[in-house]
Amino acid sequence: MSFAAWHWLFLIIPTLLLFWLIREKRESVPLPKELIITQSSNKIKLLPIVLIFLFIALARPVLLKPKTSSTSLQPLFIALDMSASMMAQDIKPNRLTYAKRAIEELIQKTNHKIALIVFTSNPLIIAPPTTDKAILLQALHSIDPKNIMTKSTNIQKLLDFVSVFQGSIDLALFSDGGEEKILHKPKNIRLHFVQIATKEGALIPTSEGFLKHDGKLVVTRLNEDINQYVDFVYPYDQYLDILNNIETKVTKTQKMERVELFFIPLLIATLLILYIYTTIFEKIRSFIPLMIAFSLPMHASLLDEWKLQKGYEAYYNTEYQKSIAYFHNLPYIEARYAEAMALMKLGKYRKAANILKSIKTTDVALKARIYEALGVCYEKMRKYDVALEYYVLAAQFKPNKDLIKKIEDLALKKRPKKLLLPFSKKRIIKKEHSKNDKGKSAGSSNLQTAGLASSSRGGKKTKQKSQSVTTKGSSMPLGSRLYDLINKGYIHEKNPW
Incomplete structure (x- = not known):
């Protein structure tokens, strides 16, 4: 780390004397100790520290970081055909518009120096070799085909024009090939031909309809005769492959980049001033429990989700x-x-x-x-x-x-029911308590009468004692309510026996 304005650091030395002056002033004050606010005096002691940080900020501490930048020494010349045949619509929306969009994407994706040339019968450079993409795009968008378009294409003149530049040159040609059969390519040019046309071809639109020659419609097609004179041939939708085939000569330069750090001591000094002369930190401290309380439900909800x-x-x-x-x-x-x-x-x-x-x-x-x-x-x-x-x-x-x-x-499930068993299957057992025999209901008398009758007919004798009724698997005492239920069937029977 170094300082861009290091002379400000000399002011730190007299600032250190303030510590001694503040101490002497405090000891010379003729007041009782009870009247001295110790907290305020302790904060005043921080003033020299504030000045020290301010002087450090003025000295502008910086970090030196090495930065390597690479620059391409090999320029790429891009030539755009502006002849009338480029208005054909066998490539949508038309050949010229498609070529301009392709060149724009090529500029965006390369770090090479690029020069822009438009040509018909004569070439015209509209942007010299540069890495400034904004200038290149502005020059590309400024092309108006209505102003410079002619009916002829001369690729040979373009090659002669570019060969004047020194060194090895990559030339990307965006064209339909014109009508030339033979090309004399200079040795210092590596020619990349992007075929902005189709073999089927298309009519050439004009303001009056379509272009005619001797009363016949003119159909413009891709000129494949020049393929033997070029170094690389690309279909119209593979123009980005140019970036893989151009020569790359890169020079690397290393520079020391300065990173300013003055804001760090300045921020510390500002916080100290706020601490000395305001109560903002006390207020923040009072809000801490409230902030914790608000954060707890959030943590609790996260724990619940985990559970x-x-x-x-x-x-x-x-x-x-x-x-x-x-x-x-x-x-x-x-x-x-x-x-x-x-x-x-x-x-x-x-x-x-x-x-x-x-x-x-x-x-x-x-x-x-x-x-x-x-x-x-x-x-x-x-x-x-x-x-x-x-x-x-x-x-x-x-x-x-x-x-x-x-x-x-x-x-339809069969559920167990406690049904009354037939009277003939009930056993009669003596009760332990016989004091209330006289108070039995009329139903009880009927039961005994029915029992005697069945005994005389069936030959079985019943014991004349206090009794209880036993069902399958369980027994229950023969109470007055049960007598009423049993006798109900005999009282209302249709065919009494």
Whole structure:
């Protein structure tokens, strides 16, 4: 690093004396220590440092960086045919417009020195060899075919004109080839012929229609006779290949580039002045907790997204318990739904149903999935009526064949019912408590009468004791309500026995 104006650094020496002067002034003040604001005096001590940084900025510290630039010594001459035949439209929009666009792209993509020449029967240089692309493009766009266009083309005069320049020359010829059969190419020219025409050819448009010769329409075609005299031939759509075939002689020059660094000490001095004479840093310090508080939700949301992704990965890897730990307490509907699905995979249908019931959403498709999952939970818990209700709700939101099949299967499913057994299969057992025998209902008397009647006819005797009714696999006490249900059939029977 060096300094462009190093004489400013000498002012740093007297600036250091300010530290001693400030200290002496503070000690000579005849005031009690309680009245001295120490914070303010401490900030004043920074003033000499501010001056030092300002003097460093005025000294203009710079870094010297080597920069290598390469310049091409080999110029590229580009010649554009401006004859009347270049207005033919066998290449859209016409030959001349297409050639100008091709030359423009060639200028943009090369670092060579370029010279622009337009020619018909005589050549005219409109831009000398230069690397300034702006000048070259301006000269190219200024070409107006109405001003200089003639009916003839003379490529030989063009070659003679370019050969005057010293050294080896690359000449890019954008033309339809004219009408010449023989060319005498100078030795110092490497000729690149870009064929701006087709073999089929086209008519030449004029203001009165099309160009005629002896009353006949003139058709201009590609002249391939000159191909034997050129070094490189390119179809009209491969003009960029010229850059691969031109000679490249490059000279490299190395220069030391200066990078100014004065803004660094100037910025430090500015911040110190703000610290001494303003309270901006105290205000910024008070805003730091608020900024941290605002940044926490953002970090929390990123953590939640990470947990959600990990939960899905664990679920797809059949690690359901691990996925539940990731999904738990996440503030997303999809996380709660996924947690319920994982619980169902583990067979915890009651917990899954509670989570599914707590999900509130307006999404019709999601509602259908939640109701269907609730139906599965209650079906697994053998609460078939509730399961059927949820299946029906799911079908109302989003019907499908599988869901309709579940509803049909569940509606026809055989469910165990506690049916009253036939009277003839009931056993009579003595009750432990017989104090209330007199208070039995009329139905009880009818039961005993029916029992005696069946005993006399069937030959079986019943024990006249307090009794209870036993069904298959279970028994229940014979209470007054059960007597009423049993006797109801005998009271309203059509054919009493």
